[in-house]
Amino acid sequence: MIRNFAMVAVISLSWMACGQTQKKESQKTIRTQKQTNMDLSKITDDMVRQAIQALQDGDQNWYTFFTENPGMTDDGNTIDFKSFFSNALGKEKFLNIDKVENEGKDIYGNFEAGKWGTFRTYFKFHKNNDGKFDRLDIGQAK
Secondary structure, eight states: OHHHHHHHHHHHHHHHHHHHHHHHHHHHHHHHHHHHHOOOTTOOSHHHHHHHHHHHHTOGGGGGGEEEEEEEEETTEEOOHHHHHHHHTTTOEESOOOEEETTTTEEEEEEEOGGGOEEEEEEEEEEOTTSSEEEEEEEEOO
């Protein structure tokens, strides 16, 4: 009797473990599909579009679009670019782009900002004479 119970318990736990692995794989697939389906075609500046794609993907290439020490503001407050994105890259992203201005350098849309929640945000990219971004202004859009 105890032996039969032990056998049933082992089989049940094995099935549960298999089911949990499949659930994690499904969640990863859904996340990837959201990122892949993000429409960036509204962004007319090629470099901004590529940078936003890197942001969406959590790709370290994000940093290659910027100068060594770009200026950055968040809601008008000066912050450290590298410090900010060391925490945000791969965790925060646009959910949609609803408006693009300033020749494709100002992006507006709903943004998932980790522990801060989801809200409408702007990213304003500033290019230097060498074609790299030397400043990024972000903040909550109205």
